[in-house]
Amino acid sequence: MSGDDAAETPPAGALPVMRKVGAALLLAFCCWHAVFLLASIAPPKNAANGKPNTALALYKLFVSGPQQWNLFESIPDHHWLDPRIVVEDSRGGRTTVGCVLPGFTAYPRPEKARYYNLFFRLLTNAERPSFFAAYLRRVEAGLPARHDGALPGRWELVVDVEWTRTLVHSRRDGGLYVPATRSFDVANPRGIVR
């Protein structure tokens, strides 16, 4: 299996009892983990229907990792993502602040992969909406400090997106992307099309 045969020497013969027990445990772990890895080659099925096994889930959490290697399985539909917070002042004017906490700093440019993952998952991950709700609450709680303790008007998280068009349409007229804008706040975590 390994091709290392020429370099092999047989395992040491007589071992103390404790070392033998240790070696047996190590061998048992290696056999189990190797079988587990080989079984992981088949892509995992959607576990939505069945209750996950707790022991296996613990093993995946602490030892093996989830073994979900769906690298580049799907392509991002986005070409451009620009999240920011827009605050209305008392005179009806609008000011823009960054969406990154702490400090309401701007979404990084050039874009960083981890920030894209973060905001893409916050905005689209229907399985874990509580992260986004908590983020919106934090923004709501943090904004007054930037305005002398009281917010002058309403605020919203505005996200400009450019969606990639299908190749068929792009080849027909040369247009590559379609812009869209949604806004979110505590009362509208699913967003409103603008």
Place this chain on the structure above:
Amino acid sequence: MPPLAAWLRFPARLFFRQVDERIYAAVRMGFAAVALLNLLFLWPDRQVFFSDTGLIDADVAQAHGYPAYFSIFAFARSAQAVSCYLLATAAALVLLLVGVATRLAAFWALVWQLSYIARAPLVTTGWDMVLHVFALLLVVSPPGHCWSLPALLRGGGKARPAQVSAHGLVLMRLQVLVIYWQAVLTRLTKPEPNFWNNGDFMSYFLLSHHARWPGPWVLEFGPLLTLATYTTQLAELAIPVLLWVRKTRWWGALLGCSLHAGISVFTRDIEVFSLAMMMTYLAFLRAEDFHAIPDRVRRWFARRA
């Protein structure tokens, strides 16, 4: 047909055959270097991702931890504590790199991987998972003492490297196989529209936000990018097999490095992923490579001279 006893001994022969400890040392040092680089890239954003004042709510992360929430960040919540934890981890990774307190440092690296993935699941990427699984395999592997600071200080550079059990390397090689093959199978079995199956993936990918140079030029290279889509799938199927077979392992390494270098050239900000995958190839080294590589380098320089 071999007797039953021979079959029962097969796992022990497979996992406990003896290999050159320098292979483990190379993997350890490669892992530590990539994990340290990953940490350096995380450093500027540590408060955003991991502190209580940041963007990801700690209580929500804790509630989503299934079947358990395990993270040192449950205790290191303030800005200062987060910084201290990252600094301590950097120190542990340096120790791992130089081979001091190796097992403890590898365990610390594993706990670090578990901790930040649990604390900030929304920012995790593919290379975080690669580092996690290799951290665990380093914990259960022989440490490769021959290439370490203590061995160097003892003048052990001239000593003959020890022969150690191969179990860690076997599991690492299997892990690389799983990463590539599962990725390919996942794409092949993806429901329609399946851009990997119809060959459009590369065109869409090079128009996406991942791309370094998105633009209309992509539309002009449709057939070439279709070929690139299918070639990538074939390459990913072939890389672990080529790496594992003694005679073709260098072709496997060349193909894998070319693939990941290509990904790094055409995409933005996922260089650590390419480095993490290249690091895994070190597990496919053989004892003779430690003579062959310096010899080849020497001959190459001699020819140039």
